[in-house]
Amino acid sequence: MPADPWLIYRWMLASRLFEQEVARLWHAGLVSGEMHLGTGEEGIDAGVVTHLGEGDAMALDHRGTPPLLMRGANPVSLLREILGREDGLCRGRGGHMHLFIPELLSASSGIVGASGPMAAGFALASQQLRPGRVAVAFFGEAAMNEGALLESLNLAVAWRLPVLFVCKDNGWSITTHSPSMTGGALLARARAFGMPAADVDGTDALAVSAMTEALLPHLRQGNGPAFLLARCVHLDGHFLGDALLEAVRRPLQVLAPMAIPLARSALSRHGARFRDRSHAVTDLLTRAGRASSAARSLPDPLDRTRRALLGDPDRLRMLEATVAAEVRAVVDVALEETP
Amino acid sequence: MPADPWLIYRWMLASRLFEQEVARLWHAGLVSGEMHLGTGEEGIDAGVVTHLGEGDAMALDHRGTPPLLMRGANPVSLLREILGREDGLCRGRGGHMHLFIPELLSASSGIVGASGPMAAGFALASQQLRPGRVAVAFFGEAAMNEGALLESLNLAVAWRLPVLFVCKDNGWSITTHSPSMTGGALLARARAFGMPAADVDGTDALAVSAMTEALLPHLRQGNGPAFLLARCVHLDGHFLGDALLEAVRRPLQVLAPMAIPLARSALSRHGARFRDRSHAVTDLLTRAGRASSAARSLPDPLDRTRRALLGDPDRLRMLEATVAAEVRAVVDVALEETP
Amino acid sequence: MSSVGFAEAIDDAIAERMAVDPAILVFGEDVQLLRRNLYARFGAERVRNAPISEAAFLGAAVGAAMAGLRPVVEIMMADFLTVAVDALVNHAAKLADFSGGSWGAPMVVRVACGGGYGDGGQHEQSLWGWLAHIPGMAVVVPSNPVDAAGLMRTALAHDGPVVFLEHKLLADNWLEALGRGGRSGLEFDVPPAGARAAHPLPANRVAFGRASVVRSGGSLTLVSLGVGVHQALEAAEALAEDGISAGVIDLRSVSPLDRGCLVEQVGQTGRVVVVDEDYLRFGLSGEIAACLLEAGLRPRFARVATEGTIPFARHLERSALPNPDRVMRACRQVLSS
Amino acid sequence: MSSVGFAEAIDDAIAERMAVDPAILVFGEDVQLLRRNLYARFGAERVRNAPISEAAFLGAAVGAAMAGLRPVVEIMMADFLTVAVDALVNHAAKLADFSGGSWGAPMVVRVACGGGYGDGGQHEQSLWGWLAHIPGMAVVVPSNPVDAAGLMRTALAHDGPVVFLEHKLLADNWLEALGRGGRSGLEFDVPPAGARAAHPLPANRVAFGRASVVRSGGSLTLVSLGVGVHQALEAAEALAEDGISAGVIDLRSVSPLDRGCLVEQVGQTGRVVVVDEDYLRFGLSGEIAACLLEAGLRPRFARVATEGTIPFARHLERSALPNPDRVMRACRQVLSS
């Protein structure tokens, strides 16, 4: 069934607004620890998740909130979990990296690469108990260097498991540019394990949706896994407070305190040749810029999908108002004290 | 420098005779535990190892004896180690799966796949301390599904490490036919990590040698790793006492005691459909046959290399007599009591 | 009299449940041959060979368990858990806590462990204390076929992850494959009462966290598990000849640990010797010491465990692992202090 | 007065040695940014970013160390060691034994550990007791910048593998990145004396296996390490107000463990409370109990450690991890028994 752009946009917007609220609450100090948002990858999440139904499973990485929302998770209990409340989804035990919804067969992990084996297991259960149902593994491009994930690609082929491996390629692993640490091309890598693989522009949710639709029958018919590579950008950087992104947004505040020890260190007696040192310093100073120019190189997936809906501005305005109101209500309810 | 077939044959023969002695001692109960021989893979080992020199390193798997002998390890202390003597190579602490020779930068491991990261580390040290020197990782085809090894392929490319990955493909992982558990083709898999890869008939030592010679300059010049896939057969099965191989050699003794419980189990109430059960039983009964016919499908690498030397039968006879005498002497000395 | 071997008892317990519970799957490297009786009966869908990808298939076992199956996943040896332990430590063991109790992973990880047949330090580790350090999973170590079957039945009804360790000196198929290899005339310290039991076995479950007092004695308590239980019994026999009455506890499960039984028995004797084939430090023997102190006991205490990497050579291996001589020495020490 | 932070002290100790020893390389995920001062000085060959392939690059560290380098390899958090621990357990830790003493792997594994900033149970584990269970590697856990620098100097001269754990509440860069994230007004229980020290730091080494008696006291001995030392000191202060004199031992190194110091101090007080942020069972606290019993002591004993998966919510996390209240309660318990 071809994707409904309205539905896709609806979920992208809901996720974006929800995560913006999460960011606000985090900045206000109401959420502890790290905070990895999925802002910027909504095109991939929505393009895939809107094809899932009863009995399909999802193995999520550290950016699990958008797929869960789009899959129909209760946003209030999700937000309460993120806030660490005992009336949250996981009674405050999990937090945003460890979200679990048995009814939706959906589980997250903060261990990079772990979604591969987890999805393989979900798919094994589908194969035995729910033929035709699939499991999706979401992960970043840098996770493609993690052994457990690589093994799971092979396992899924060997056992013909219905796993859709979805690689969200934002080009970065925290502060490391992924191509610098990755041999070959990821699409070829997936294919070499013996599964069909396709790539798609992840900022184009409708394209992701179409590609997902093209791949899923292979899985549902019991022919084994497939791989989807989708480019994206993480608009809020690796995590909130991301030093690289902050360095671009507030260069003086971030770079100045680094500068003195860095210069002192670069100029110390004993060390690499001058050329190597200056290369290192230049690299540090430009890495932030590279990260941000990469970010600017891709459109915001929301804008892009929204454009497809401009033909019906009234409906669009209505939809946006509704979603915004819903998210506001979710936040209000979530923040209420429970008796 | 093109390979000297005499040298290659010399080492293959020495290794074969040495391991035959090991087998004899093991069968006599003088060696404990498992015993994985390299008989049948000598063409690969010799074709590669004879290209190594001072400063080159080797990371070995559970079949480390042949490469070590060919690299010039002291055979007496090797044999004493295998016998578990305190005057052995590792003072009896290691045994045949854990052989270590710091002077030859050579180390084994009984953990499948571990030779990949180990060789990457050796190569990193080469890169920093001994430019131009390389590290070889030896492993079986089934190890190509182990995460650590897969990761090490990528790491070697990312860091341009001079590792020659040598995959000895005998088609079996203990009792499991490797193609049944491996997605895609291994050569494509290696290439997809971004390194040059070649395959060769591992029973043809001279071909292995030529291919190694063709690949090594890439490594020695600092361009990163390469991958060599070489087919072979393990003439003594997975390990001495290998049930599959024994089932072929002594079908009555091995299969008869299995037959009754197997039949009882296959005929029990509750279980899979008859078709699935009969498939399983047939599979078990024919697996041994498949293993052995695979074995017969490839020539013995020694015969093959020997044929190239038949032009000088006197020299050949002399060489064989010398090697045999050497190995006999090694065994005699190794078995002597030390004061 | 017909008898049942240790591994066979476990296989039979699994078959018993597989026959009635289609959610049980067995997978791991070479299981179609290793568990050929299960394979012949339940077929290739439910008894699956796996690639040498322990991290992936142990991780998949967690996912499968979460999604409605009850996998019995085999890791050939405890030593190889190191390449896959994330699936246990950060996933299986944490799931119930992380999910606020809403989700569980009912799975059994079946693993061969232990030494005594000269296979070297990467193939003979026990690691049960190491595994039990992580909260959230059960770790059981039977010492005989009856307990093995009983613990497996419990494992197959348990609602969380269970690591089921079977000692290679007890499981004849492992010892045959890895130690004997078809050779005759080799000697192994196989405890007969650990390796075989009278047929038919009792059909009951053995609860987790319930130790068994396999010998009572008033002057000293030996605490052990797996093959060590038989060494402890041997030592107790020898002590009896000197008129010393030593009791022996078979822990059977490491986690949960039967603190009550320990405290009760050691409370009576005031002297305890732990016989633990796992590494000496930061493990089971220490935990037992802490439990006793926490309970307010002040016993004489000694332990016999594995101190360093297990050496390959049989004579070195013998003295590195616990053995009856070492146990006797430790007993004399706590008796004389 | 100028001061030095915990992580900076470690970085400086590494820089000191890198300047004179070209065999030292630093690698791990994001180290070019994390250790940017080292990167700017020593360049991209010696300070290398790694792919997210912990098993490969930790394994490569072992090989590199064997072949003449002295790697300082970073694993971001102790929790992630689970995907790579084979390189330590079966390789680095066993090499010297396996090779009959002929080969060693001089390497430092630098790892952030510990909780207290609400990051959830897969990111806040300590695992030092788990690691120390494996014979053949040193495991050290400094509680302040002076010891951190001193232990790192020793680590960089050690002839085998060393796991160097730095607590995230002490290492300001980690706490900033993972806990604070540029936000102001957040509260963390950062012990000031643990996080910063007066400049310049002493230039000495701190030997492995040497605990430090950071407070002497005759009626009770608190034993801890890392952040726990500061909690123990806080408890000791509070007890002093009630006229109870509690001593505090900072273990500094878990393996080797300073048994002599433990026995001497506890021998004097007869009462011990272990404060251990790692998991409660089958770990450090048990090992301490066993050491004391083995030495013939019969102390009153209690322990404060982490019992289950560390919960995400700050208030739940606080009571799951050791904290001064829990320490005080344990002290009162051993004092009253």
Ligand SMILES: Cc1ncc(C[n+]2csc(CCOP(=O)(O)OP(=O)(O)O)c2C)c(N)n1
């Ligand atoms: C096994 C493991 N190693 C390292 C980390 C730390 N870490 C968390 S996210 C991350 C980067 C992941 O990059 P990628 O897979 O591309 O996902 P992205 O964050 O870009 O979405 C790292 C290194 C971890 N959580 N788990």
Ligand SMILES: Cc1ncc(C[n+]2csc(CCOP(=O)(O)OP(=O)(O)O)c2C)c(N)n1
């Ligand atoms: C991590 C790990 N898993 C499993 C094993 C058990 N094992 C030893 S050899 C082997 C098969 C290896 O097959 P392959 O890599 O093809 O090498 P071959 O034995 O055929 O030479 C297995 C499964 C092991 N030693 N280590």
Ligand SMILES: [Mg+2]
């Ligand atoms: Mg990324």
Ligand SMILES: [Mg+2]
């Ligand atoms: Mg093979």
